[in-house]
Amino acid sequence: MSEASVIAHQMDRLMRRIEAGLHGRAVAVDADRVGPLGGMVLLALEEIEPAPIQQLVTSMGRDKSQMTRIIQMLEMKGHLQRRQSPDDGRVSLLRLSKKGHAFVGEIKNILSDVVGDLLTPLDPSERKALADILKRL
Amino acid sequence: MSEASVIAHQMDRLMRRIEAGLHGRAVAVDADRVGPLGGMVLLALEEIEPAPIQQLVTSMGRDKSQMTRIIQMLEMKGHLQRRQSPDDGRVSLLRLSKKGHAFVGEIKNILSDVVGDLLTPLDPSERKALADILKRL
DNA sequence: TATTGTTATACTCTATAACTATA
DNA sequence: TATAGTTATAGAGTATAACAATA
Numbered sequence: 462m463s464e465a466s467v468i469a470h471q472m473d474r475l476m477r478r479i480e481a482g483l484h485g486r487a488v489a490v491d492a493d494r495v496g497p498l499g500g501m502v503l504l505a506l507e508e509i510e511p512a513p514i515q516q517l518v519t520s521m522g523r524d525k526s527q528m529t530r531i532i533q534m535l536e537m538k539g540h541l542q543r544r545q546s547p548d549d550g551r552v553s554l555l556r557l558s559k560k561g562h563a564f565v566g567e568i569k570n571i572l573s574d575v576v577g578d579l580l581t582p583l584d585p586s587e588r589k590a591l592a593d594i595l596k597r598l
Numbered sequence: 599m600s601e602a603s604v605i606a607h608q609m610d611r612l613m614r615r616i617e618a619g620l621h622g623r624a625v626a627v628d629a630d631r632v633g634p635l636g637g638m639v640l641l642a643l644e645e646i647e648p649a650p651i652q653q654l655v656t657s658m659g660r661d662k663s664q665m666t667r668i669i670q671m672l673e674m675k676g677h678l679q680r681r682q683s684p685d686d687g688r689v690s691l692l693r694l695s696k697k698g699h700a701f702v703g704e705i706k707n708i709l710s711d712v713v714g715d716l717l718t719p720l721d722p723s724e725r726k727a728l729a730d731i732l733k734r735l
Numbered sequence: 736t737a738t739t740g741t742t743a744t745a746c747t748c749t750a751t752a753a754c755t756a757t758a
Numbered sequence: 759t760a761t762a763g764t765t766a767t768a769g770a771g772t773a774t775a776a777c778a779a780t781a
Binding site for chain 1: 610616731732735
Binding site: 484513532 | 738739740741742743749750
């Protein structure tokens, strides 16, 4: 089996395990039912806020129409706020609300548990190598 | 940002890029419209055939009810065959058809292109390190 | 003309639980 | 009682294209 197929298959499987693990534990803290994608969006936004939707689209590799809908949902549920950019009338700048920040904190704890479990076969230097390689891609 | 969050986010993004790249190029060869998941199932089956559905479920981390449906679709479209296990009346053994093998070959070529593009920032030893780490998880 | 963001629609994938048949 | 597989259904995510407003 080719290296590319191995990487694709193993990554697919790993993501499924992360998603399933997240789903299993996150439903308890996801009172507003923002869902796994909503959680990932908030997580991504925390790194780059304040940011326009377009930047979130690029950062996450999702479709912009999908992002519009999920942003509306997250705004409606009070996890983020948007305001018009002073420089460009087309742009909405997004920022996490206090509630959004608190929720992201919980997601990160759960993610640490779930991903930590999956990474137990690796020693610390290998985990760091994995994180470094992924960041460069 | 914690290591686990970084890994989860980067992996999510990478998978999205693989899926989007696959979708973009694979529609041309996916005459029967088995879809991305159908392709991944065939890819996974090729490694372990002949295999019961349950083994595919474990290998891919998907739900078994979902696997039932996608197997039925793949069987109907002639990409795989199933036969009763001689040892256990509950078990269906799956095997790729000739058509299935040919299709998997095409998917692997496309995957090599798509994943190869994504991995360009890495040198060969790093790619190998990534593949090895993923295999161990 | 290009870019940011929105709307609409059809399709694919996922979670859950109840079910049958065999071991 | 446990396991392999099936069915049904509701919900979440994705692809695509057409659109309005601003640059």
